Amino acid sequence: MNIESAGREISRRQFLKSAALGAGGLxxxxxxxxxxxKPGPESSKPFEPNxxxxxxxxxxxxxxxxxxxxxxxxxxxxxxxxxxxxGTDAGRIAIEFAPPGDAYINKLLGGQxxxxxxxxxxxxxKLRVAGAQAREMLIAAAAKEWEVDPRTLRVENGMVxxxxxxxxxxxxxxxxxxxxxxxxxxxxxxxxxxxTQVGKPRIRLDTPSKVNGTAGFGIDVRLPGMLYGAxxxxxxxxxxxxxxxxxxxxxxxxxRDVVQTSSGVVVLADSWWQARQARxxxxxxxxxxxxxxxxxxxxxxGLQEASRRAGIVALQAGDAEAALKSSKKxxxxxxxxxxxxxxxxxxxxxxxxxxxxxxxxxxxxxxxxFALQAAAKASGLPPEKIRIHTTFLGGGFGRRLDVDFMPAAxxxxxxxxxxxxxxxxxxxxxxxxxxxxxxxxxxxxxxxxEGGLTAWKHHLTAPSITSRWIPGLVKEGTVDPxxxxxxxxxxxxxxxxxxxxxQHEVGVxxxxxxxxxxxxxxxxxxxxxxxLAVSRREDPVAFRLALLGKQPRYxxxxxxAAHEAGYSTxxxxxxxxxxxxxxxxxxMAQIAEISLExxxxxxxxxxxxxxxxxxxxxxxATAQVESSVIFGLTAALWGEINVxxxxxxxxxxxxxRLMRMNEVPRIDTYIVDSTAEPGGMGxxxxxxxxxxxxxxxxxxxxxxxxxxxxxxxxxx
Numbered sequence: 001m002n003i004e005s006a007g008r009e010i011s012r013r014q015f016l017k018s019a020a021l022g023a024g025g026l027x028x029x030x031x032x033x034x035x036x037x038k039p040g041p042e043s044s045k046p047f048e049p050n051x052x053x054x055x056x057x058x059x060x061x062x063x064x065x066x067x068x069x070x071x072x073x074x075x076x077x078x079x080x081x082x083x084x085x086x087g088t089d090a091g092r093i094a095i096e097f098a099p100p101g102d103a104y105i106n107k108l109l110g111g112q113x114x115x116x117x118x119x120x121x122x123x124x125x126k127l128r129v130a131g132a133q134a135r136e137m138l139i140a141a142a143a144k145e146w147e148v149d150p151r152t153l154r155v156e157n158g159m160v161x162x163x164x165x166x167x168x169x170x171x172x173x174x175x176x177x178x179x180x181x182x183x184x185x186x187x188x189x190x191x192x193x194x195x196t197q198v199g200k201p202r203i204r205l206d207t208p209s210k211v212n213g214t215a216g217f218g219i220d221v222r223l224p225g226m227l228y229g230a231x232x233x234x235x236x237x238x239x240x241x242x243x244x245x246x247x248x249x250x251x252x253x254x255x256r257d258v259v260q261t262s263s264g265v266v267v268l269a270d271s272w273w274q275a276r277q278a279r280x281x282x283x284x285x286x287x288x289x290x291x292x293x294x295x296x297x298x299x300x301x302g303l304q305e306a307s308r309r310a311g312i313v314a315l316q317a318g319d320a321e322a323a324l325k326s327s328k329k330x331x332x333x334x335x336x337x338x339x340x341x342x343x344x345x346x347x348x349x350x351x352x353x354x355x356x357x358x359x360x361x362x363x364x365x366x367x368x369x370f371a372l373q374a375a376a377k378a379s380g381l382p383p384e385k386i387r388i389h390t391t392f393l394g395g396g397f398g399r400r401l402d403v404d405f406m407p408a409a410x411x412x413x414x415x416x417x418x419x420x421x422x423x424x425x426x427x428x429x430x431x432x433x434x435x436x437x438x439x440x441x442x443x444x445x446x447x448x449x450e451g452g453l454t455a456w457k458h459h460l461t462a463p464s465i466t467s468r469w470i471p472g473l474v475k476e477g478t479v480d481p482x483x484x485x486x487x488x489x490x491x492x493x494x495x496x497x498x499x500x501x502x503q504h505e506v507g508v509x510x511x512x513x514x515x516x517x518x519x520x521x522x523x524x525x526x527x528x529x530x531x532l533a534v535s536r537r538e539d540p541v542a543f544r545l546a547l548l549g550k551q552p553r554y555x556x557x558x559x560x561a562a563h564e565a566g567y568s569t570x571x572x573x574x575x576x577x578x579x580x581x582x583x584x585x586x587x588m589a590q591i592a593e594i595s596l597e598x599x600x601x602x603x604x605x606x607x608x609x610x611x612x613x614x615x616x617x618x619x620x621a622t623a624q625v626e627s628s629v630i631f632g633l634t635a636a637l638w639g640e641i642n643v644x645x646x647x648x649x650x651x652x653x654x655x656x657r658l659m660r661m662n663e664v665p666r667i668d669t670y671i672v673d674s675t676a677e678p679g680g681m682g683x684x685x686x687x688x689x690x691x692x693x694x695x696x697x698x699x700x701x702x703x704x705x706x707x708x709x710x711x712x713x714x715x716x
Contacts, residue, residue, distance in 0.1 A: 052103070052130040053082060055138075059158065059172030061086075062094045066104035067123070068114040068366050069097075070396035071627070072682045073620035075206040078123050080616055084197045085131030085190060087155025088171065091205060097390035100372040100383075112369040115401055115512060117584035117680020120616055124678050125189075132187040134178075141178035142169050192614065192675050201619040206392070218364035218391040221351040221421060227256055229422035230275035231408045233264040233432055236288040236646040237508060241265060245283040252278040261411040262378075263404065268412060272423055291507055291646040299506045299643065300336065303440035307334075307461040311500030312477060314460075314484040318496035323455035327446035331535050335443070335524035336707040338640035339506075340436035340513055341656055346394020347429045348405035352412075353419040354379045359386045361410065364393040366400040374403040378410035397631070398512035401469070402434050430656060431648040434511025435641050437463045437483075439520040443528035446496075451536055453547065455496040458487045458525055462517070463510045464503045474503075482512065486581050486687060487521040491554050492529070492547035508643065514631060518583045518687035523708070526579040526691035531704065540578055540695065541567060553611050554580055556672060557589040560609035564670055565591035574604060577696030579688040584680030587611040590629075592692035593665075596700050599716030603633060603665040603693060608685055610669060613676035621681050625669045628685030634659040636690035638711050657711075 054062040063082050069075040075095060083090035098104050100112060108118040135155050142160040143150035152163040159168045192199075209215035234240060244265050246258035254274035258267050265282055269275035324330055351362040352375075359379050365371045368388050376383045393400055409422040424432075439462035446455035464480040466473055474480045479501050481488075487499045513519070533543035541562050548554045558580050562568075570576050573595050580589045593605040608625050615621050638657035642649040650656040694705040701715050 052098075052127065053086070053134055055134065055171050055175045055178075057172050057175050059170050060094060061088060061092060061158070061171065062096060064098040065095050066098040066112070067119040068364075068368075068390055068393055068396065068400070069206060070114070070364075070366070070393035070400070072119070072624060073204060073617065074114070074119045076202070076204045077120055077616040077620055078127055079205060080197050080202075081120075081123055081127040082131040084195060085128045085135060087135050088158040090197060090202070092158060095205065098368070099390075100368040100388050104368070112367065113401070114366045114396070115398060116516075117586075117682040117684065119682075120678045121585060121680060124614075128189050129187060132189055133183060136184050136187050137178040137181050138171055138174045140181055141174045145169070145174075145177065198616055199614065199618070201617060204620065210392075216391050217346055217394050218349045218351070218362060219346055219394065219423060221362040221391065223351060223353055223362075223419040223421075226351070226419040226421055227268040227416065228270070228272040228275045229266045229268050229409060229412050229420050230272065230279040231261075231264050231266050231422055231424065231428065232279050232282055232284060233428060234286045234288070235431070236286065237291045237294070237432075237643070237648070238289040238646070239286045239292075240289065242285040242287045244285065248281040248283070249278040252281060257416050258282070259412050259415045261408045263408050266408050266412045266420075266422060268416060268420060272421075276425065288646060294507045294646045295644045296642050299339075299438055299508070300440075302506060303336070303438060303461050303504055306502050306504035307440050307442060307459065309502050311459055311461070311502040312479050313498070313500050314479045314488040315490060315497060315499040318455075320455045320457045320496040320498035323496040324444055324446045324457060327448070327454060329447040330444060331446075331532060332442065332444045333528055333531055333704070333706060335441045335527060337439045337441075337520050337523060338708060339438045339508060339510075339643070340635055340639045341430055341433045341641050341650065342395075342397045342399035342436075342511070342513060343430065343653070343656060343658065344393075344395030344397060344399050347424045347426055348399070349421065349423040350406045350409040351419065351421040352379075352406075352409040354381070354410055354413040355417075357381075357385060359410070359413075360389060361386060361406070362389045362391060363406060364391045364396075364400055365403065366393070366396050366398075367403065370403050371406060374406045375410055378407040379414055397514040398516070399433065401512050404432075404434075426653070427651045430651050433641075433648075434509050436513030437465065437510040437517075437520070438506055438508075439517075441521065441524035443524055445528065445532045447536070453492070453494050453532060456490065456492070456494045456498070458490070458499045458521070459502070460484060460487060460500070460521060461502040461504055462520060463505045465510050465512055465516070467503070468509060469511070483517050485516060485521060486518040486583055487525060489582055490525070491551045491580075491582065492544070493550055494547065514628070515583070515683040515686035518581065518684065519632065519635070519690065522579065522581045522583075522687040523690045523694075526581065526688070527694060527704075527706065530577070530691075530695040530698065534698070544578070544580060553587040554582065554589075557587050557609040557611050560670055560672065561589035561591045561607050564609065564668060565593065565605070565607040567591060575696045575699040577692045577694065577699065579691040579695065581684065581688050583684040583687060584682075585613065585677065586679030586681060586684045588684050588688060590685070590688040590692045592689065592696050594693060594696040594700060596715060599714065601637065601693065601697060601710055601715065605666040605668065606633070606689065606692070607668045608670065608688075609672065610681075610685075611672040611674055611676075612679040612681055613674050614678045615671060615674075616678065618671060621671060622669045624681040625685045626667045628683065629667050629689055630659055630664055632686035632689035633665070633693070635686075636693055636708055636710060638709050640709055640712075
């Protein structure tokens with residue numbers, strides 16, 4: 001899938017052939033002539049944005065990180081990949097975020113995107129090749145200097161060392177000479193057994209700056225002469241400005257201007273609080289638009305009615321429809337899931353400095369290419385005149401795959417001729433999100449006379465995020481692949497399987513939310529697997545294992561999770577539920593341990609067994625599981641966005657409940673040793689929490705929970 005017209009496939013050999021020369025340093029990169037940040041001859045571009053790795057004569061090593069750091073750890077894990085092959089410690093490498101450019105296309109997603117738990121998977125070979133190529137060129141330069149066979153030399157701690165240890169040269173001392181060499185046509189990467197950094201725990205490289213306050217998030221940007229902007233947006237989804245009176249706002253202290261933009265009205269002031277107060281003094285007439293009557297009941301009813309239609313086939317084996325019709329033992333259940341907000345702790349923001357001939361945009365974004373396009377459209381400047389400066393992200397979760405929060409700052413800066421930083425309030429963010437889709441899924445299963453499961457049907461109904469994000473990509477009659485995750489890869493050994501999908505838009509703009517449709521479809525699919533097991537009076541774990549005989553990686557994590565959780569001997573008054581899933585190339589099983597206290601669910605422990613292939617940093621992998629469990633558990637227990645009169649009702653964390661520290665359960669993560677290709681770790685654990693918990697609730701109460709959040713249900 002290609003999501004940017006500028007994207008192009010880059011083979012390993014093409015990558016190796018594309019080394020560029022830089023004066024006094026070695027730059028390993030793919031040449032992007034349209035994306036240079038400084039004019040001048042080729043030999044004077046030490047900061048070309050097409051570089052993955054730069055080694056300067058003063059021994060400074062810089063890695064241009066092509067993925068956004070939003071807490072998931074790429075700042076450390078990707079640097080480790082470079083360092084492993086280069087022959088230096090990752091902690092010695094300086095890191096800068098890469099600008100937009102063809103060199104940084106994520107091949108798994110088709111554009112310059114940080115999302116879909118693809119960062120390590122996309123970089124696994126690419127960045128190791130970059131490090132290995134630099135290593136071989138440095139060795140070749142030393143061999144030429146010493147007039148020895150390069151095969152007698154090795155790299156260690158940023159040095160090239162002779163066979164007899166008598167001679168050493170630092171990478172910096174060799175950089176200028178290495179830059180004059182022809183890049184090797186191919187390089188040999190290390191075997192797994194040779195790794196000294198990959199697979200080992202280490203402290204995150206971004207932790208010190210985040211502890212001492214020097215880390216630069218979007219909300220921290222300060223530019224000389226900058227004005228602060230507060231944006232007024234329509235309270236009704238999709239509404240627009242009809243007219244406004246800014247006289248009161250302009251008379252307030254510190255206010256410098258009030259401008260209309262494509263997304264609303266921006267008040268500009270000397271401080272953000274002054275802008276925020278003046279925004280509330282604006283008199284705005286809004287045109288509410290077509291969504292003014294939209295509410296929860298309409299959304300739910302529309303999904304259920306749409307579910308009656310036949311869907312587009314995403315997976316088919318045998319004839320599930322015929323098997324369901326002919327079986328005397330058929331079970332069917334429907335599951336409903338609500339809209340959810342991303343609720344990033346750093347609200348949306350953008351700082352723009354638009355001038356007549358150029359622009360600098362500072363933004364916490366997951367999509368540098370899209371950000372560049374948005375900046376060009378809003379500023380009226382050609383892309384080559386715009387520089388995108390990616391900051392740290394105070395949470396992404398998919399929210400910053402969109403760029404709707406950028407135009408207001410850019411358009412305002414263009415109008416007033418000064419740098420402008422627009423920061424949304426928490427209320428702005430909560431009520432103008434691109435929400436996780438609501439969904440209505442129906443599962444059906446059939447048994448033969450001997451009790452064997454002979455048919456499985458998973459009928460999915462939900463909006464298509466991709467149809468909005470990239471219009472035209474999901475063509476009529478085709479499946480949005482991001483709507484059928486954790487369903488189209490059904491793992492159980494059943495002769496007749498049908499997974500189909502009905503696209504139904506609900507009148508609310510939807511976006512990619514951490515784990516995307518895995519969370520929707522794993523909840524319905526794994527909840528129904530439990531229902532099938534109970535209908536046969538079989539233990540849910542044993543029932544699954546019997547159907548996973550051809551799936552060794554699934555079996556291994558399920559058996560490990562059950563063992564570590566003490567599944568067969570729960571504590572008195574405690575109840576255990578299970579869920580299994582493969583997503584993003586990672587196989588995972590979760591066991592949730594719960595009790596009921598005054599009719600409310602208390603989650604005591606979540607046990608996760610994980611096979612994510614080769615682990616880059618076990619500490620980061622474990623942290624990802626823990627954060628995902630908390631994120632998913634928060635949604636399962638309390639998360640929902642309600643709409644009435646076209647307005648989102650939740651406005652802040654007092655009405656959109658987050659899990660508190662004292663409510664976090666014990667989370668035990670067991671990573672299965674593997675040398676398989678790395679899988680993604682940022683999202684899969686999110687999806688399994690809800691079904692694991694609700695399956696445990698059934699054991700505790702005998703009541704099936706088929707809709708979320710759990711707070712809706714009386715369980716006493």
